[in-house]
Amino acid sequence: MKQLIQSYKTGELDIFDVPLPVCMNNGVLIKTTCSLVSAGTEKMIVDLAKKSLIGKAHARPDLVKQVIEKVKQEGLINTLEKVWTKLDTPIPLGYSCSGEIIEIGKNIKGFSVGDRVACGGAGFANHSEINYIPKNLFVRIPDEVDDKDASFVTVGAIALQGVRQTNPTIGEKIVVIGLGLLGQLTVQLLKANGCKVLGVDIDQYKIEVTKKIGADEVCKSDELIEKVNSFTNGIGADAVIITATNPGNQLVYDAGIISRLKGRIIVVGLVGMDIPRDIYYKKELEIKLSMSYGPGRYDPVYEEHGVDYPLPYIRWTEQRNFEAFLELVKEKRVTPKLLTTHEFDFENALNAYKLLDGEVKEKYIGILLNYNSKIAKQKNVIQLNDNVCFSDKINVGLIGAGNFTKAIILPQLKKNKDFNLVGLSTATGISANSTGKKYNFKFISTDNKEIINNKEINTAIIATRHNNHAENVINSLKAQKHTYVEKPLCISENELEEISKLYKSLEYKPILHVGFNRRFSPLIQKMKLFSGNNAITINYRINAGIIPINSWIQDAQIGGGRIIGEVCHFIDTCSYLTDSLPINVYASAIQTGDKSIPDEDNLSIIINYSNGSLANITYYAFGNKKMPKEYIEVFAPNVAMQMDDFRKLFVYNKNKKRSYSVMNQDKGFKNEFIAFASSIKTGIPAISFDSIYNTTKVTFKISESLKTHTVIKI
Numbered sequence: 195m196k197q198l199i200q201s202y203k204t205g206e207l208d209i210f211d212v213p214l215p216v217c218m219n220n221g222v223l224i225k226t227t228c229s230l231v232s233a234g235t236e237k238m239i240v241d242l243a244k245k246s247l248i249g250k251a252h253a254r255p256d257l258v259k260q261v262i263e264k265v266k267q268e269g270l271i272n273t274l275e276k277v278w279t280k281l282d283t284p285i286p287l288g289y290s291c292s293g294e295i296i297e298i299g300k301n302i303k304g305f306s307v308g309d310r311v312a313c314g315g316a317g318f319a320n321h322s323e324i325n326y327i328p329k330n331l332f333v334r335i336p337d338e339v340d341d342k343d344a345s346f347v348t349v350g351a352i353a354l355q356g357v358r359q360t361n362p363t364i365g366e367k368i369v370v371i372g373l374g375l376l377g378q379l380t381v382q383l384l385k386a387n388g389c390k391v392l393g394v395d396i397d398q399y400k401i402e403v404t405k406k407i408g409a410d411e412v413c414k415s416d417e418l419i420e421k422v423n424s425f426t427n428g429i430g431a432d433a434v435i436i437t438a439t440n441p442g443n444q445l446v447y448d449a450g451i452i453s454r455l456k457g458r459i460i461v462v463g464l465v466g467m468d469i470p471r472d473i474y475y476k477k478e479l480e481i482k483l484s485m486s487y488g489p490g491r492y493d494p495v496y497e498e499h500g501v502d503y504p505l506p507y508i509r510w511t512e513q514r515n516f517e518a519f520l521e522l523v524k525e526k527r528v529t530p531k532l533l534t535t536h537e538f539d540f541e542n543a544l545n546a547y548k549l550l551d552g553e554v555k556e557k558y559i560g561i562l563l564n565y566n567s568k569i570a571k572q573k574n575v576i577q578l579n580d581n582v583c584f585s586d587k588i589n590v591g592l593i594g595a596g597n598f599t600k601a602i603i604l605p606q607l608k609k610n611k612d613f614n615l616v617g618l619s620t621a622t623g624i625s626a627n628s629t630g631k632k633y634n635f636k637f638i639s640t641d642n643k644e645i646i647n648n649k650e651i652n653t654a655i656i657a658t659r660h661n662n663h664a665e666n667v668i669n670s671l672k673a674q675k676h677t678y679v680e681k682p683l684c685i686s687e688n689e690l691e692e693i694s695k696l697y698k699s700l701e702y703k704p705i706l707h708v709g710f711n712r713r714f715s716p717l718i719q720k721m722k723l724f725s726g727n728n729a730i731t732i733n734y735r736i737n738a739g740i741i742p743i744n745s746w747i748q749d750a751q752i753g754g755g756r757i758i759g760e761v762c763h764f765i766d767t768c769s770y771l772t773d774s775l776p777i778n779v780y781a782s783a784i785q786t787g788d789k790s791i792p793d794e795d796n797l798s799i800i801i802n803y804s805n806g807s808l809a810n811i812t813y814y815a816f817g818n819k820k821m822p823k824e825y826i827e828v829f830a831p832n833v834a835m836q837m838d839d840f841r842k843l844f845v846y847n848k849n850k851k852r853s854y855s856v857m858n859q860d861k862g863f864k865n866e867f868i869a870f871a872s873s874i875k876t877g878i879p880a881i882s883f884d885s886i887y888n889t890t891k892v893t894f895k896i897s898e899s900l901k902t903h904t905v906i907k908i
Contacts, residue, residue: 292341326622
């Protein structure tokens, strides 16, 4: 299928062939018939992408600060690699469309293939021939509404949410500042509420359009105060809705000046928010921000997982705003067609963006892209080249290409000549397209089976979200492929036992490797050398930082939580240093009552090993991120060591102090892939299955210990 994609790094915009998106259980696939180009939001995104690196830094100083902190912690080279990877991330454009359902997830009820739906959501309702839409981001289109009008649904919901925040009453006099598409729809919605409306803009063309759609009064910005005075008989506006974009503070200032005593100001557009206290204080003004489409926006539980808010408590969610907007279109109280100034066939979509960047000097408001209903048969595999796969190479199929994979795994695979990149499968076609081309994969897909079943691929690398690890590992091992899985191996004991039973039953055992990279760090290996064969004591402190409670990592069904998802790293490192297997574990977590941080994200873990060694792991979500993340102390007979965040190591041995340091933080990724390649060649695992099994088992037993407050045997 074809999709409109922009490079965030260069600003280049084009239509690309990408694999079909996957239809997941909580959504549908739609064949797009019409999509709306948002002249405001998309112009802002396109303009930012076209800026130079310095221009991007100037526009996002918050990200510059993060980069500076990363340099301090991880070194310049590591940080620059991550920055360039982030800049290479492609941008899917579009967030409002209409179309026809062509496939339905198993959890979707009440819809059929062929139903017409209107869809919203950045990253979902894209300018693309086929889109995957989660269940709370699409609604049925009334028979009386055509697909073109329905494609306005997202911008309509944004305008509607702004009006809801205003809480207008019949007869109130309301000023709308900014008469782009969002402002025009806001004017129509206010008129449908029985309000008197004054529209304001700097553009005479938009002012004329506003007259035609029914505004009571209009004026240019430089006439604002005088016009409002006459419009309200000197009282001032009951409410002001700002739908314009302006980084300065002038619009918020103007809104305060023209408001009546105890008036309301609603900010929908992107404007400066330095509130002039004297004006707002003396009039006791109320100011509100409107959150995009409405309740549910930015909540992954609602938008991605499809969990709705109960209607009696939250009457107007973003999906219910979609429905309400389409009802108003059906009743002809809102008329998107009057705002449509340009239409393009999707194949000529680049011409629409020539309007936005001023290359074509024409006035515009509503811009539509129309899609050919006779789309050729779609493929979920795109062949990128005809590279030959040699049997003596490690021919890799990669499943998943998230931020970590693109920043760490793929650069290491590319640098290592033992690996030949053959197939790539990701959940979205846009990610597959950009990553596949950058790293010269032979083919790309959105179907993991294409990796598992491909005969040329002898090695699978699995880097999906954690809940998919076990299934992909099992399928890969059954296909007799060497398997590298990013940690964790799995997220439940049942999955662990299923993998163990399968692995032990295999007559031919492919290499199974879990991404426990820290044991391959040069400084950790140096510590192992000085520890000797003695029983040792380890103090491992991790200043982990907070991961928000609504992150997929914190979701027990998807990420498994931080103990399973990250603490496994530190358990493996301790097991490597002790050269022994754990025999029991005890864990205790802090009790704070802070609902934003799970208690188990701040905990202490004590592990006893079969050779008498002891490891004390303390893991903290709260703290201060300026402190280095990881610090390890190891004590053995006549030996003491301190390792600071994989950059410095001090060894006290035989009355001597030795120090070792590296310029850039080295957590062992390079050495890990060298070891993985070597294990495939020799047949000797770089990490034994018993070690992988026991490390994973310990993570589950930590949770058991936290619940029972007892020591748990492994």
